[in-house]
Amino acid sequence: MSIKQRLILSNIGMVMLPIVGFLLVEIVLGYVMFVILNGSIEGSDLQLFFNLRLISIVLILIVTNGLLTYYVSRSIIIPIKQLIFSARKISEGDLEYRIVTNKKDELGELSNTFELMRLRLKQAKENQARYERNRQELIASISHDLSTPLTSIKGYVKGIQDGVANNPEKLERYMDIIYKTANNMDGLIDNLFRYSKLDIEQIPFTFEEVDLYSFFTDFIDELAFDLEKEEGIAALRADKNDDYIVKADREQLRRIVTNIVQNSLKYMDKEYKKIGVYLKSESRQVKVEINDNGSGIAKQDVPRIFESFYRTDTSRNSSTGGSGLGLAIVKKIIEEHGGKVWAESDQGEGTSIYFTLRKVSS
Numbered sequence: 001m002s003i004k005q006r007l008i009l010s011n012i013g014m015v016m017l018p019i020v021g022f023l024l025v026e027i028v029l030g031y032v033m034f035v036i037l038n039g040s041i042e043g044s045d046l047q048l049f050f051n052l053r054l055i056s057i058v059l060i061l062i063v064t065n066g067l068l069t070y071y072v073s074r075s076i077i078i079p080i081k082q083l084i085f086s087a088r089k090i091s092e093g094d095l096e097y098r099i100v101t102n103k104k105d106e107l108g109e110l111s112n113t114f115e116l117m118r119l120r121l122k123q124a125k126e127n128q129a130r131y132e133r134n135r136q137e138l139i140a141s142i143s144h145d146l147s148t149p150l151t152s153i154k155g156y157v158k159g160i161q162d163g164v165a166n167n168p169e170k171l172e173r174y175m176d177i178i179y180k181t182a183n184n185m186d187g188l189i190d191n192l193f194r195y196s197k198l199d200i201e202q203i204p205f206t207f208e209e210v211d212l213y214s215f216f217t218d219f220i221d222e223l224a225f226d227l228e229k230e231e232g233i234a235a236l237r238a239d240k241n242d243d244y245i246v247k248a249d250r251e252q253l254r255r256i257v258t259n260i261v262q263n264s265l266k267y268m269d270k271e272y273k274k275i276g277v278y279l280k281s282e283s284r285q286v287k288v289e290i291n292d293n294g295s296g297i298a299k300q301d302v303p304r305i306f307e308s309f310y311r312t313d314t315s316r317n318s319s320t321g322g323s324g325l326g327l328a329i330v331k332k333i334i335e336e337h338g339g340k341v342w343a344e345s346d347q348g349e350g351t352s353i354y355f356t357l358r359k360v361s362s
Contacts, residue, residue, distance in 0.1 A: 010072045014065050021060035029053060079107040083114055095122040134307075142192065149181040191325045194255075198332040205249045205336055209360050212244040212286055216277050219257060223275060232273030242281035246357040252333045253357075257290070259326040260353050264292035274350075285339070285356045296347035305343055306331040330355070 033049050082099055089097040095118055101111040156174045165171040197203045216236050224234040238244065261275060270293050278289040297305060306327045334341045334355050345351040 010068045013068050017064040017068075018057070018061050021064065022057055025053060025056040025060065029056065076107065079103065079111055083111065086114060086118070090118060090121065095125060142188070146185060146188065149185050152181050153178050191329065195325045195329050195332070198329060198336075203252075205252060207247050207249055207337075209245055210248045210250055210253060212246055212279055212288065212357070213238055213240065215250075215253065216257075216279065216288075219254070220277060223261060227273055227275065230273060231271070232275070234275040234277075236277045236279070238279035239281070242279075243359065244279055244281055244286050245360050246286050247360050248337055248357055249333075252336075256330050256333050256355070259330050260290050263326050264290070264294055264351065264353075267294045268292060269295040281359075285358050287354060287356050289352050289354050291350055291352035293350040296349055297343070297345040297351055298347060299345075302343050302345050306341060327353075 029049060029052055033045060033052075079101065082101075086097050086099050089095075097118075099111045099115045099118070101108050103111070156178050159165055160171065160174055165174045194203070216238075220234050220236045227234050264275060265273065272293075274293040276289075276291050278291075280287040280289075330353075331341050334357075338358050339356040341353070341355040343351060343353050
């Protein structure tokens with residue numbers, strides 16, 4: 001019952017209940033005095049009857065109005081006090097105090113809204129705490145990942161200055177190591193810069209119609225050529241007759257696939273490396289699967305590999321390099337395309353990364 005309905009019924013009750021009470025008092029008091037006690041309808045008995053009747057009416061008015069006022073005010077004041085107490089708790093930073101109510105009136109709706117606000121504030125606080133932890137981990141990771149190659153570069157440069165590279169072959173090897181190390185550092189910084197721009201939505205997207213079959217045919221040809229040097233293979237599986245035309249940013253799409261493949265190759269522990277791409281045309285979207293025969297990911301880590309700065313194995317990531325941003329970038333780009341990304345993995349057997357892109361016709 002709403003507060004408005006309660007107030008209307010209370011006002012009606014304040015009028016009707018005294019009237020009913022007055023009639024009952026009139027009947028009962030008259031019956032007792034003039035029938036049971038054989039009182040006289042004249043003189044002092046009648047005067048006593050009038051006096052008792054007046055006192056009863058006053059008492060009825062006081063009791064009925066008092067009870068109705070107490071009931072209505074209590075049904076309003078108690079929830080308001082709970083809201084005030086909860087608001088005070090929230091202002092003090094305590095987001096654990098719950099407001100539980102089964103009322104269906106305006107105050108019940110307000111309490112439910114307040115509880116929803118509390119839950120969202122709690123979630124925002126947890127997200128902020130997680131973001132702060134991630135930020136601290138990022139700083140630690142970036143500091144480590146930059147200091148290690150910098151130390152290596154300084155060591156090789158010092159070796160060249162001290163004449164350790166005393167022949168052309170050794171000098172060339174030193175310079176090649178310096179170049180590769182600096183190139184890895186450049187990639188790390190580029191990933192960090194790209195993720196930051198995606199996070200604040202400052203990267204413009206140019207969407208166009210892209211045939212994923214043609215796109216992956218060219219990409220797999222390039223990848224297969226590179227893997228041949230390491231006795232690996234890359235293959236594309238798709239039905240040529242299906243529709244694989246999606247709306248996508250071609251440059252960002254290449255970034256998605258490159259990041260996934262680089263991540264796969266980074267943790268490839270087999271002598272014979274395999275990368276496979278599977279395309280499946282569905283009614284409104286195209287599903288892409290990129291799998292490998294690498295070391296795989298622990299089941300508890302699979303749901304978190306797309307989180308920013310998350311590393312499944314800190315020691316292994318330290319040895320292979322990277323900031324833990326590659327797959328986080330993949331997720332952000334795919335979400336900008338209106339698609340989804342997820343992973344499946346078996347340790348020791350390999351990992352499959354799936355993502356979807358909307359068709360042009362959908």
